[in-house]
Amino acid sequence: MEQGDADIIAELRGAGLIGASDVALEPLTGGVSCDVWKIETPSGPIVVKRPLAQLRVAAEWLAPVERGTSEVRWLRRARGVDAQIAPEVLAELPTGHAFAMRFLPGCPVWKDELVAGRVDAAFAAAVGRGIVAVHAATANNDADRAAFPNDEMFAALRVDPFLLYVAEHDAELAPALRTLAADLTARKIALVHGDVSPKNILVSSAGPVFLDAECAVYGDPAFDLAFCTTHLLLKAVWLDDARLIEAASVLVDTYRAGIDWEDSAGLLLRAGQLTAALLLARVEGKSPAPYLTDADHKNIVREQARALILAPSPLDALVINWKRTYP
Ligand SMILES: Nc1ncnc2c1ncn2[C@@H]1O[C@H](COP(=O)(O)OP(=O)(O)OP(=O)(O)O)[C@@H](O)[C@H]1O
Ligand SMILES: [Mg+2]
Known part of the structure; x- marks a missing residue:
């Protein structure tokens, strides 16, 4: 030992x-x-x-x-x-x-369920509800803001590797990515989990259980929505499965229904911009998606993500228009 x-x-x-x-x-x-x-x-x-x-x-x-x-x-x-x-x-x-x-017994992680072809739209809806419930409860709350002053950590684990690292390697996208990074860093709206990925969500009989909140910060709730949606869209390309795009769409819809602290159109536009950047980061960044090894898969993600960084789209439209094969 x-x-x-x-x-x-x-x-x-x-x-x-x-x-x-x-x-x-x-x-x-x-x-x-x-x-x-x-x-x-x-x-x-x-x-x-x-x-x-x-x-x-x-x-x-x-x-x-x-x-x-x-x-x-x-x-x-x-x-x-x-x-x-x-x-x-x-x-x-x-x-x-x-x-x-x-320890929660008998609960697979959502990623394993998705990869096994078990794509449950009702569960995706519950994920959206769970994420937005924490955001709504903590929005504009001084005590929560004070309890999660983790900007340095969030910069080191999220903003730098996912947004700024890509900006350093891509002159054309750099201005948009740097603006996005500055905006993300400046917004102090609600308690963000910071790592809402299907591999950090357990599927329990009572619904989703969120793990792995090491990147938690008081920040922009659009980040969590974007982060989770990114994973579903990447997996839709990898597994060539339209149900994953539908799951993302349902998740975004239930999330939007729970937004009660700001105008939902503004949040969905920020989430669309962040999703575009995170999609690109998963093929070009410091933490590439381990399963996206196929050159065609990477190109499909890269081309769409680059276009969306230059011409942003609200997240609901981004999801509906997402292509899992070459357009
Ligand atoms: N409370 C729990 N009940 C059941 N399983 C758990 C629990 N906590 C963690 N696990 C299992 O352990 C795995 C790793 O946990 P967690 O994601 O918190 O760690 P991590 O080191 O940050 O992982 P990674 O870096 O791979 O995301 C989870 O994916 C899950 O399978
Ligand atoms: Mg984990």
């Missing part, structure tokens, strides 16, 4: 989550940015998550480990909005911004 693992076990004992007997740390899949383990305890299975200082990606990419604490705050706040949409945090551990949460 590694020294770090022994520390985790000692700290779980200290928190009263496990007794004196031996326990095994079972690594869970994922782990680009964290060590994640499942552990059997007397009161049921738990998950322990500990952020890494250096992300496991090809390009060097450092990230402050304080993001573990941001995630705990997001999970607690989201459960305050709706207890079904996030796992219960059981303890924050003393070192390394690690924490323990309840």
